[in-house]
Amino acid sequence: MNTNPLYALAENWPADLLIDYILKIHHRGIRDNGPGILARFRRAVEARPEQLELAEACALFEESLIDLDMHLMKEENVLFPFILELFEADREDRDLEQMHCGSVANPIRVMEDDHEGEIQRYARIAQLTHDFAVDANADTDYRELMSEVAAFMNALHEHIHLENEILFPLAVRLEDRHVRF
Template identity: 50%
Template sequence: MKDYQSMTVGEIVADNFDNAAIFDKYGIDFCCHGSDSLPEASRKAGANMDEVIKDIESKTSGTPESIDFKSWPIDLLVDYILKIHHRNIRSHGPEILKLLEKVCNVHGEHHPELFEVRELFQSSLYDLGNHLDKEELVLFPYIYDMFKTQEEHKQLPDFHCGSVEAPISVMMAEHDAEGERYRHIDMLTHGYSTPKDACNSYRLVLEKLKAFEAALHQHIHLENNIVFPRAIQLEEKLRG
């Protein structure tokens, strides 16, 4: 059995992404605060660490292994993030916002919190758009360059940001901001639960918002806990 008490929550989810659902159950933030140890994260969430470990071990022994992202080469991880997560945000985000505006028009009078949810989500899409652009135009091309340099045993080209840690620190700060924003949305919607007078569109938009947040959590987790640390290690190796 693994010594989960000595692992960070990010490492535990990187080991098996199915553990993300267990952490969500206990309110443990594994993406933006993935560097927290399990004891520290459990304390912050007010969760019983022994119960958390029991659930992890039970799930691990009773279900097949999920995708082992940490075994993937870094260029494949970036490909996955671009083609799955970036596309998801750009395609599904505007659709959700349009549906949310419709629900605000119908239910906003009796559920004024919907207007704040809409403003938060609209701001998120704007900020995420800028965030994705920076990853696609600055950070990820350099990661691809580093991977190619390693594969072809060439000299690492100069990077206009100096070190990969510079854009990574910006990306992680923006991840933290999004994590806080969606915690606020979760609070406003009472965990994405629908009121008794909710129509089908109301239920649907909360389901879509919840799925969008879950996908964003995986996006942040893959970057914060797998891609970014490996990019830093790769740069250090290539620079000697």
């Protein structure tokens, strides 16, 4: 059971507020924080060329940022606009044409698959970094890197939970009420 108090609040948010939160907190956070973390990761790898696990973790983080960029664009340009249309149809108690790709469940499945891939990737990063542990002799830059990567991962898990467990099921319910196939 997840005890994050945000989840209980978000369960009662309308779709437009939930999407705004995801966009402004999570999508913006990925774009704002990811490049700086990657730069710090690269510096750490350069300073510790013998630590092959760190280099692998850095490469995985870089791959994640590339994949997340595409993922966020799909959400922002395809899925979220349709969910907002569903929300408006619900507010106005009217029907809506189906999504251009059929059911909203189709792009949701793609997003959930992407999410699962990121969960697995960050589990590997955590494993490679020994759960972001730092030894007593670690320099400040390395300590901050591990803290930032852990925070990035935790925010990503929150992002995924908000979408998979709250927003996406809401979208399916709204589609069931307002779209005729």
